[in-house]
Amino acid sequence: MEPEDDKNVLQHLLRLETEASALVDDAQAEADRRLSEAENQCRALHDLTYSAEVQKLEAAYLSEIAAVREDYRKQLDSYRADLMSRPLDKAAFDSLAGRFLLERS
DSSP states (O other), rough: HHHHHHHHHHOOOOOOHHHHHHHHHHHHHHHHHHHEEEEEEEEHHHHHHHHHHHHHHHHHHHHHHHHHHHHHHHHHHHHHHHHHOOOOOOOHHHHHHHHHOOOOO
């Protein structure tokens, strides 16, 4: 081969290497873009799913709290009604209170 042919072959190989490098850079940039896009989509889906689950759990929590409060109110009303229905024995109370408060040990 002649020196000029060697030079042409080397220049051609260098151009191919430059083109290959540009292709690799473009492919890496495209891969990075796709990964970033997929990550953003996954994050958006996660946030949407998370928000829906949080709302569902919050609603269940509030419902349970309301049920517990209602049960507590019913129990308190029942206890109050039971106390109100009992007869008062004022003489026995006065006697017992007098013994506890006026007697000295």
